[in-house]
Amino acid sequence: MTTASPKIRFVMIGGFLGAGKTTTIGRLAKTYQDRGLKVGVVTNDQAADLVDTNLLRSQGLQVGEVAGACFCCNFNELTSTVDKLSASDRPDVVIAEPVGSCTDLVATVVQPLLRLFDAQFDVAPYGVILKPSHGLRILRKESGTGFSPKAAYIFEKQLEEADFLIINRIDELDADKIEELDGLLKEFAPNTPVLRQSAKTGEGFEALVDMLDQRGAFGQKILELDYDVYAEGEAELGWLNSSMKVTATAPFALDKMLLGIVEGLREELATAKAETAHLKTIGLWEGAYGVANLVSSDTPAVMSLPSNCETKEAEVVVNARVAIDPQILQTQVEKIVHAVAAQHGLQIEFHQTQSFRPGRPVPTHRFAEPHA
Incomplete structure (x- = not known):
């Protein structure tokens, strides 16, 4: 049995x-x-x-x-x-x-x-x-x-x-x-x-x-x-997920780069008067990882999980959920990423970027009465 x-x-x-x-x-x-x-x-x-x-x-x-x-x-x-x-x-x-x-x-x-x-x-x-x-x-x-x-x-x-x-x-x-x-x-x-x-x-x-x-x-x-x-x-939220590889000829501070991206976007979005629902980025390399995020327009960008890492390369992912047109959001993200890269002497290779507004929810199942 x-x-x-x-x-x-x-x-x-x-x-x-x-x-x-x-x-x-x-x-x-x-x-x-x-x-x-x-x-x-x-x-x-x-x-x-x-x-x-x-x-x-x-x-x-x-x-x-x-x-x-x-x-x-x-x-x-x-x-x-x-x-x-x-x-x-x-x-x-x-x-x-x-x-x-x-x-x-x-x-x-x-x-x-x-x-x-x-x-x-x-x-x-x-x-x-x-x-x-x-x-x-x-x-x-x-x-x-x-x-x-x-x-x-x-x-x-x-x-x-x-x-x-x-x-x-x-x-x-x-x-x-x-x-x-x-x-x-x-x-x-x-x-x-x-x-x-x-x-x-x-x-x-x-x-x-x-x-x-x-x-x-x-x-x-x-x-x-x-x-x-x-x-x-x-559908009011612009949605963006972007992944990229960052490389440099000399070691750079991963956390400083990540926080620079989030802080730069905070300033850019504030100028556009666009409310941030959530913005976060992660950098990963050889077992080290760091995360920077912003949870609203009236709070500071923070390094929520520091990596305390210096590296010559990293995989970076940026997620943004902001009350703004997604194409404008993508333009802003790419602008800030390139600006931070130039500041730190980095090269950026984008893997893929998806920016859109969420579609109408259509549940697979929906039960209108609770199960007894």
Whole structure:
């Protein structure tokens, strides 16, 4: 008699672009590994060449990527990617990172897993990370949030469908801001638990792990969603993924180059009055990697993961999600990359660049009623 394999624990962490999902997932994966569990990760993007995939793989994680559409619109690719992870080294836990501009994930991902793949997956509570920089402006109902009401609609719907909410980056926030965010979330979603954490330092992380370990009636919040507004909100963002090789005759500081690209784009986009949802770049060479990012127009560019590396060459990936025409965004990225290269005496060889607006979401499955 053959014993059935135990179910894979499926953990999905959502949140708006730049909320800190990747950092959270990296720390969460390490936490599970420290328990002796095998962990797989599935990243998701509208296009290939994803910084997050490169970063998580550089941390030694087994990572599959679903590119070309969100999980909801490419559900079969999500499950087949998990199968490929299982074929090589079956994970005990799979952590999934959805596209940061997606919502309706309970109806289109969680519910299909519960109904159609119950024998394979044990689905954890669905957590959504609040992005403080945009969250404060949107939840305060401030005018001039940087995004139109249609894009803010997506942000709010993400919060609405969560089993629990996470205030991230508490290491960067003063106590008054944390309390204000907590109060705004409890007013917006009074029956939804709110956690506080720093994915960077690990503060508050035990509460996240405890929440994800819970079993019960989770993944039941089916949204009433206007797909026209949703599609128009997503389409306001210019999307760019670009990969390149950087070479030089003398060693250069990888971190300085990466931060220069992000800071140069911050200034360029500020001049164009274009709101940044998320901008990040990674440089990789011979086991070293560094990441620089920008999470909103009113925050500084930061070296979030320094490599402390000098090298004569590196593979570089740039991801940008900005409220601007994608062709203009591509022109700006290429301009700044070449300017930074000239400043540091570097040669740039672009591999590929994809710039576009996301298309209308068309889910593979959508269940309008929760599974009993």
